[in-house]
Amino acid sequence: MTTPVIASAHELVKVYGAGATAVRALDGVDVDLVRGELTAIMGPSGSGKSTLMHCLAGLDRPTSGTVVVDGQTVSSMSERKLTALRRTRIGFVFQAYNLVPTLTALENITLPLDIARREVDQAHLDLVVETLGLTDRLGHKPSELSGGQQQRVACARALVARPAVVFADEPTGNLDSTSAAEVLGFLRSSVDDLGQSVVMVTHDPTSASYAHRVLFLADGRLVGELRDPTAEGVLAALTGLTARPTGAP
Numbered sequence: 001m002t003t004p005v006i007a008s009a010h011e012l013v014k015v016y017g018a019g020a021t022a023v024r025a026l027d028g029v030d031v032d033l034v035r036g037e038l039t040a041i042m043g044p045s046g047s048g049k050s051t052l053m054h055c056l057a058g059l060d061r062p063t064s065g066t067v068v069v070d071g072q073t074v075s076s077m078s079e080r081k082l083t084a085l086r087r088t089r090i091g092f093v094f095q096a097y098n099l100v101p102t103l104t105a106l107e108n109i110t111l112p113l114d115i116a117r118r119e120v121d122q123a124h125l126d127l128v129v130e131t132l133g134l135t136d137r138l139g140h141k142p143s144e145l146s147g148g149q150q151q152r153v154a155c156a157r158a159l160v161a162r163p164a165v166v167f168a169d170e171p172t173g174n175l176d177s178t179s180a181a182e183v184l185g186f187l188r189s190s191v192d193d194l195g196q197s198v199v200m201v202t203h204d205p206t207s208a209s210y211a212h213r214v215l216f217l218a219d220g221r222l223v224g225e226l227r228d229p230t231a232e233g234v235l236a237a238l239t240g241l242t243a244r245p246t247g248a249p
């Protein structure tokens, strides 16, 4: 049975370093992320957004607390199982695209499936490629593509294996506003039309307004959320957060 929760954190704590220089990047985060939604994580610089995403995605181990993704307890998994989970059930989109320069767009898109020796579902590949407007760019190398096109290739690569959830870390951080709108529109339609679940870290209120739900972090804690946000609403919430005195509850 599929639950409505695709990923959850319970009493999640992440401390970097030790002693006087220790940094409590996450300070007891409890959250359920809903399947079939685009969730944005926002907050001031250093509030723990990337750390939360990395712990949820199994890229980083929490100091304490529990992370469950797609029904599996990631926080206590062996490294070998975690690698398998990341490869088969989780898709990633990074700010820097991370495409292989010597491969064509198509080869980049199918690379994770090729590495996992899984067959390409041609109909799904065609759908993803068409939705992303990449059909006539498949034979191009990354250096022959614009930044927006490269990021769309990275999105296609994340989606083609039908992961349970896609984690995107500042996916539009390097893009102009037109390309950013295309990529965000696609991430949203991958949820609305393809049934994907997507979690995205962003600094940008306009980007966050594409989400179904925005979570706000401050000082390693979840301090609020907005449903069906507007860019203005997100900006107002963020302004309230940055105006908080340091260490305020």
Ligand SMILES: Nc1ncnc2c1ncn2[C@@H]1O[C@H](COP(=O)(O)OP(=O)(O)OP(=O)(O)O)[C@@H](O)[C@H]1O
Pocket: 016, 017, 023, 024, 025, 043, 044, 045, 046, 047, 048, 049, 050, 051, 052
């Ligand atoms: N590997 C690390 N070692 C030590 N401290 C770290 C490490 N990674 C993050 N931190 C610290 O943990 C805190 C949270 O960092 P994190 O990168 O999660 O914040 P963020 O909200 O994503 O910030 P930004 O918006 O600037 O990217 C910060 O104080 C940061 O300096």
